[in-house]
Amino acid sequence: MRILLFEHPRKIAPDRYNDIANTPLTSCLLTGYAAGMLVSRGHEVEIVEGYLDDLSYSEIEERISTFSPDVLGVHMVYHWKGDSELFSFLRKVKNEGMARYVAAYGFYPTFAFREILNACEAIDSVVVGEVEATFAELVEKVSRGESVQGMPGLATRSSDGSVSWTRRELIEDLDSIPFPVRTDAMFRLPEVNIQGSRGCYGACTFCYVNPFYSEWPRWRGRSPENIVAEIDQVIEERGLRRFYFVDPNFFGPGERGQRRARHLAALLKERNITFGIEGRVNDIHDETISALVDAGLRHILIGLESGRDASLKRMNKMTTVADNERALKILRKNGIEPNIGFIMFEPDSTLEDVRINYEFLQRNDLLKNLPVTANLLYHHQIILKGTPAYRMLQEQGRLKLVNESSYEGVTAYRDKSVEDLAWVMRMITNFLFSRMAGLWSGRAAEPPGASKMYSRINDYLVQRFESLLRNLESGKRLSGEERESCIKDAEIEIDNILKSLIQPPALYAGRRT
Numbered sequence: 001m002r003i004l005l006f007e008h009p010r011k012i013a014p015d016r017y018n019d020i021a022n023t024p025l026t027s028c029l030l031t032g033y034a035a036g037m038l039v040s041r042g043h044e045v046e047i048v049e050g051y052l053d054d055l056s057y058s059e060i061e062e063r064i065s066t067f068s069p070d071v072l073g074v075h076m077v078y079h080w081k082g083d084s085e086l087f088s089f090l091r092k093v094k095n096e097g098m099a100r101y102v103a104a105y106g107f108y109p110t111f112a113f114r115e116i117l118n119a120c121e122a123i124d125s126v127v128v129g130e131v132e133a134t135f136a137e138l139v140e141k142v143s144r145g146e147s148v149q150g151m152p153g154l155a156t157r158s159s160d161g162s163v164s165w166t167r168r169e170l171i172e173d174l175d176s177i178p179f180p181v182r183t184d185a186m187f188r189l190p191e192v193n194i195q196g197s198r199g200c201y202g203a204c205t206f207c208y209v210n211p212f213y214s215e216w217p218r219w220r221g222r223s224p225e226n227i228v229a230e231i232d233q234v235i236e237e238r239g240l241r242r243f244y245f246v247d248p249n250f251f252g253p254g255e256r257g258q259r260r261a262r263h264l265a266a267l268l269k270e271r272n273i274t275f276g277i278e279g280r281v282n283d284i285h286d287e288t289i290s291a292l293v294d295a296g297l298r299h300i301l302i303g304l305e306s307g308r309d310a311s312l313k314r315m316n317k318m319t320t321v322a323d324n325e326r327a328l329k330i331l332r333k334n335g336i337e338p339n340i341g342f343i344m345f346e347p348d349s350t351l352e353d354v355r356i357n358y359e360f361l362q363r364n365d366l367l368k369n370l371p372v373t374a375n376l377l378y379h380h381q382i383i384l385k386g387t388p389a390y391r392m393l394q395e396q397g398r399l400k401l402v403n404e405s406s407y408e409g410v411t412a413y414r415d416k417s418v419e420d421l422a423w424v425m426r427m428i429t430n431f432l433f434s435r436m437a438g439l440w441s442g443r444a445a446e447p448p449g450a451s452k453m454y455s456r457i458n459d460y461l462v463q464r465f466e467s468l469l470r471n472l473e474s475g476k477r478l479s480g481e482e483r484e485s486c487i488k489d490a491e492i493e494i495d496n497i498l499k500s501l502i503q504p505p506a507l508y509a510g511r512r513t
Contacts, residue, residue: 001143003038004069004099005031006048006060008086010079017433018378018426022078022408023107024209025246025278029195030106030131031075032180037132040178043139051077052185057089064098071139072099074123076116078108082404087120094122101142105131110212111386112407113155114163126155128165129213130198132177170214174198175226179233191244191276192234196264197221200249202280204303205316206343208386209248221252224264231271243275251283258283262291269295276300282319284327286334293334302327303341307360311346311353316388321360328364340366345380345422347393347411351473354418358469367462370454371440374432377465378425383409417472424468424483428490432457435498456497464490 035045048055048063055063064072072093076083093099105127109116113126125148127134134153141148149156153168171177174197186193200209201219210217234240251257265288268275276299277292284302304324306312312319331338344357358377367373383390383399385407393399393411402408413419438444447453468486472478478486 001071001139002044002067002069003071003073003139004046004048004064004067005035005073005075007031007051007075008077009050009055009057010077013080014434015430016080017437018374018429019080020379020382022080022382022384024248025193026195026198026209026248027077027107028193028246029180032182032186033177034073034105034131034135035181036178037136038139039181041136045181047181047183049183049185052183052188057085061089061093061098064093069099071101071103071142073103073105073135075106076104076109077106078405078407087122090120090122103127103135103138105135107208107212108407111208111384112405113165115406117155117157117163124156128153128155129168130170133171134168167214170218170220172220174220174222179230187238187240191242192240193246194227194230194243195247196227196245196250197247197252201253202249202318203316203388205314205389205392206381206383206387208384211386219249219252221260224260224267227264228267228271231268231273235271241271241273243273245275245277248278249283250277250279251288258285258288261288265291265295272296274298278302280319281323281327284330286330289330289334289336293336297336299339300331300336301339301341305341305343306357308353308356311349314346314348315343325364340372340376342376343379343381344377345413345418347381347398348414349418350415351417351469354421354469355473358465368458370458373458373461374429377461378422378429380422380426383411385409417477420478420483421468421472424478424486425465427487428461428464431487431491432494435494453497453500457494460493460497
């Protein structure tokens, strides 16, 4: 069978510069893993990188027409808008006979399969959850002309138009899965993405990693030997030695997870590579971090999320502020300044919560680097389908949907003063991110004196946040006109700082209109 898998084109919406990704980083390997499984079973597979190769739909159409696949698979990534353009494209592909069967997969389709199947008749089925085994079985059934109704892991339409699905059992032995196929575009990324584990033993209310895989929190790890075999293959074939583990939880639970991480570190050390990871703060142990740094660890993302224990409990983090501060000390002791996951504004935040968060960030020297500061001083809790938070707010009648998709929800802040601060900081930091798009994407070179400029903007953001918070704590609310005035004043100040050091072509790459 001939199978074409494609990643659809997508762009960041202008008002989303400062929002987190709407799919976990681990999803970047879904297509590669599906292709690896299909190739191992003798199928001919082509991957089209609509996003990384910046292809238009007409260019993708030409690739599909030339390859003439039996099955077309599309990795759907929610990109902060509806998918009408993608759906129209798939209808054209199907109507003109370029592919006789179309299946969607990914995090977004897993949680929104009903609305996708109802919205686009060209999509025959949706893979729900882990993709490899389901997609391979789907292809084999299609090749034999068999019905796929009732197939585990697949959502399909019934004869009466209703949608049905059953969950597939997880793959227990991750070492049994063929290595992912990587395209040239994937190898052009600054680091080679690699997956060492799946899932998480945590159950944070805002996270949908675990619901993607199963009904319960579950962490599964590959063996260190299997991981380094894949790394050795990349080194041998491409000569690349910079890697990033896309696992939401690199370590795994308890002492067993620590031992596995140290064993992996011992194997990685022999290979002279550098790498990054992501993990929970309670898994940051001195002995293990020291071993990983010795093996090439250079950066890590940890989810602190809050500087207040009550907020951490509300998020079901199963960690404490003391855990957060201990993790920071251990990482810094080992020469690692971490990237931080943080939710400054929750739907139920009070001004006291925000004040304590702010003081936590100040106390732990986390507001001194401009890109980090801009993220930490504004991050609201994004509410995506599949998360416990989405379900809870829906049950409470507080959830409103964004655009025409049920995938993302919003809710009003209980505290209107928190809403004032969150909105103003959102607009200011979005403006900053749009202005800095050229520099921070690498499309424009940093000018002389960039560090001084970053420092001035960083100080301004911190002072602006503190001033607004203090005024709101005094009981003053912001009118709509005052909100806009705060935002406009900040935009002017940021532009004045930027213009003092950067010429317009670099400054305005990615300018907001």
